[in-house]
Amino acid sequence: MAAAAPPPAPTPTPAPPVEHQLNPTPYTTFVRIRLATPSDVPFIHKLIHQMAVFEKLTHLFTATQESLSSTLFNSPPFTSFTVFILEVSPNPFLIAAPHLTQTLFSPIVTHVNLDLPIEDDDSEEFKIVGADGSEVYVGGFVLFFPNYSTFLAKPGFYVEDLFVRECYRRRGFGKMLLSAVAKQAVKMGYGRVEWVVLDWNVNAIKFYEEMGAKVLQEWRLCRLTGDALQAYGD
Amino acid sequence: MAAAAPPPAPTPTPAPPVEHQLNPTPYTTFVRIRLATPSDVPFIHKLIHQMAVFEKLTHLFTATQESLSSTLFNSPPFTSFTVFILEVSPNPFLIAAPHLTQTLFSPIVTHVNLDLPIEDDDSEEFKIVGADGSEVYVGGFVLFFPNYSTFLAKPGFYVEDLFVRECYRRRGFGKMLLSAVAKQAVKMGYGRVEWVVLDWNVNAIKFYEEMGAKVLQEWRLCRLTGDALQAYGD
Numbered sequence: 113m114a115a116a117a118p119p120p121a122p123t124p125t126p127a128p129p130v131e132h133q134l135n136p137t138p139y140t141t142f143v144r145i146r147l148a149t150p151s152d153v154p155f156i157h158k159l160i161h162q163m164a165v166f167e168k169l170t171h172l173f174t175a176t177q178e179s180l181s182s183t184l185f186n187s188p189p190f191t192s193f194t195v196f197i198l199e200v201s202p203n204p205f206l207i208a209a210p211h212l213t214q215t216l217f218s219p220i221v222t223h224v225n226l227d228l229p230i231e232d233d234d235s236e237e238f239k240i241v242g243a244d245g246s247e248v249y250v251g252g253f254v255l256f257f258p259n260y261s262t263f264l265a266k267p268g269f270y271v272e273d274l275f276v277r278e279c280y281r282r283r284g285f286g287k288m289l290l291s292a293v294a295k296q297a298v299k300m301g302y303g304r305v306e307w308v309v310l311d312w313n314v315n316a317i318k319f320y321e322e323m324g325a326k327v328l329q330e331w332r333l334c335r336l337t338g339d340a341l342q343a344y345g346d
Numbered sequence: 347m348a349a350a351a352p353p354p355a356p357t358p359t360p361a362p363p364v365e366h367q368l369n370p371t372p373y374t375t376f377v378r379i380r381l382a383t384p385s386d387v388p389f390i391h392k393l394i395h396q397m398a399v400f401e402k403l404t405h406l407f408t409a410t411q412e413s414l415s416s417t418l419f420n421s422p423p424f425t426s427f428t429v430f431i432l433e434v435s436p437n438p439f440l441i442a443a444p445h446l447t448q449t450l451f452s453p454i455v456t457h458v459n460l461d462l463p464i465e466d467d468d469s470e471e472f473k474i475v476g477a478d479g480s481e482v483y484v485g486g487f488v489l490f491f492p493n494y495s496t497f498l499a500k501p502g503f504y505v506e507d508l509f510v511r512e513c514y515r516r517r518g519f520g521k522m523l524l525s526a527v528a529k530q531a532v533k534m535g536y537g538r539v540e541w542v543v544l545d546w547n548v549n550a551i552k553f554y555e556e557m558g559a560k561v562l563q564e565w566r567l568c569r570l571t572g573d574a575l576q577a578y579g580d
Contacts, residue, residue: 160496175499183499192425193494193501260427260491262394262507265409265417267427268571270504273496291578294570298579305575308565317566324574328567331542332551336528337502340558341539344525345532 138225143285144205145292146219148195148253153180155238155250156195163275167310189216190296193257198289199240200230200280201248220292224283232279252276254289261303268304269297290323308333372459377519378439379526380453382429382487387415389472389484390429397509401544423450424530427491432523433474434464434514435482454526458517466513486510488523495537502538503531524557542567 148156157177164173184193199205205221232238238250252275259270271293276286290305297305309316309327317327336344382390391411398407418427433439439455466472472484486509493504505527510520524539531539543550543561551561570578 164497169497172497175497179499180496183494183501187425191421192492255494255496257494258426258491259493259504260417260489260506262414262489263398263403263406263409265413267417270493272494294575294578295580298576303571303575305570307568309568310564311566312564320568323570324577325568325570326574328569330544330546331567332545333562333565333567334541334543334554334559335562336539336557336559337537340560341528341537342532343558344528346529 138227139229140202140223140225141230141283142201142204142221142223143251143288144199144201144219144221144248145196145288146199147189147217148184148197150181150185152195152197152250153177153184155197156180156184156253156255158237159250159253159275159277160273162277163273166275190300191258193255196254196256196289196292197250198252198254198276198280198285199248200251200285201246203246205248217296220288222288226283230279230283232277234277234279238277250277251280252285252289254293256293256305258302259304259306264303266301266303268302268306269293271305271307274307286319287323294323372461373463374436374457374459375464375517376435376438376455376457377485377522378433378435378453378455378482379430379522380433381423381451382418382431384415384419386429386431386484387411387418389431390414390418390487390489392471393484393487393509393511394507396511397507400509424534425492427489430488430490430523430526431484432486432488432510432514432519433482434485434519435480437480439482451530454522456522460517464513464517466511468511468513472511484511485514486519486523488527490527490539492536493538493540498537500535500537502536502540503527505539505541508541520553521557528557 154177157175157180160175160180161170161173164170184195186192204223205219232249235249240248240250242248253273254271254275255273256269256271258267260267271290274286274290276289294305305325307320309320311317321327388411391409391414394409394414395404395407398404418429420426438457439453466483469483474482474484476482487507488505488509489507490503490505492501494501505524508520508524510523528539539559541554543554545551555561
């Protein structure tokens with residue numbers, strides 16, 4: 113709705129900068145980061161597929177819900193492959209959700225104030241309905257596992273995937289997920305958090321550098337897979 | 347001992363190629379690849395330091411025998427950080443070394459025939475004397491641990507370090523160590539073996555490609571460590 117024009121000013125004054133002309137109504141979005149459970153596999157599967165599309169690597173995507181279920185959740189969190197889920201909701205999260213009260217990791221609950229509401233066209237696909245009828249939406253995930261530095265003689269975490277759905281980007285949610293992993297690494301006395309980035313993904317590189325990471329230009333990833341790997345079997 | 351000169355031939359014949367003029371005595375060197383045990387930590391520590399020197403990265407080397415002991419060997423082999431040790435000996439290995447008979451990994455025993463004996467100036471530092479007085483020498487190691495591909499929904503192995511001492515190089519021992527990891531990956535139904543290489547180490551890149559690995563040129567390693575990591579603690 114257009115505002116009525118103000119009466120003419122007695123003397124011309126310069127127009128304020130554009131951002132000051134806006135007087136946004138904040139839309140508060142509540143966020144929770146928690147450990148994934150086996151019931152999250154359908155969401156994890158869809159998120160991995162969206163990531164493969166974004167990375168133009170769908171020809172390498174062969175994961176199924178069944179293969180994810182059989183390979184994740186076989187070890188206690190942080191000792192092997194571990195997934196954090198990012199949930200968003202227009203309503204506050206109950207801090208003391210009993211099924212999420214884990215001694216190893218207390219869910220991180222926060223909120224952001226946005227100028228505009230988030231339009232989520234896939235909300236039905238990523239909706240979780242609680243026992244009390246509350247609705248939350250899966251917005252992203254991070255999958256990581258321990259690695260080891262022989263120079264430090266310390267474990268660290270390697271982040272295999274960090275993904276936030278398109279409509280939730282540029283709100284700090286990716287930073288929240290990666291920060292949660294870094295915080296857990298510090299808590300456990302670990303020495304490093306590492307991951308890889310595609311060299312053409314300049315936005316991601318800028319984002320990681322702003323978070324304090326160094327991009328190591330000299331190292332190249334080597335991969336032995338498929339028939340070349342199978343040749344080493346008996 | 348020089349052979350007596352043969353009687354002059356009735357007609358001159360061309361000299362055979364140089365390699366055919368040599369008639370080397372083969373020096374058989376026996377090799378064993380086995381899982382490391384906590385008693386190998388002093389060797390592992392020295393090997394990691396030699397690797398740091400080779401990679402010109404001694405400023406990053408802070409490992410001690412104590413820190414290695416407290417972070418390795420806390421989980422069953424292959425479920426977390428795992429070390430294979432390469433041993434060499436002028437004498438055959440006893441296949442049925444009772445203390446090495448592990449259900450998860452049977453030591454790999456083989457031999458190579460060399461034209462010249464290996465001159466190991468550091469043999470005293472890397473000597474293991476068996477209960478029967480037999481002497482073997484630690485020649486190298488590989489440290490690896492499980493990683494995970496979300497696209498395959500399968501675990502793999504990530505090789506953090508592969509190192510063969512200078513005097514044992516160019517005899518196929520590095521290939522034996524990496525092959526042992528690849529073979530174990532196939533045995534466990536894993537999808538990939540991955541590692542990183544410095545882009546200036548052209549010999550290593552050639553070696554890895556000959557083993558069937560692909561060098562992925564597009565990916566860059568990101569690392570969050572030191573104060574930048576600690577900042578994520580509370």
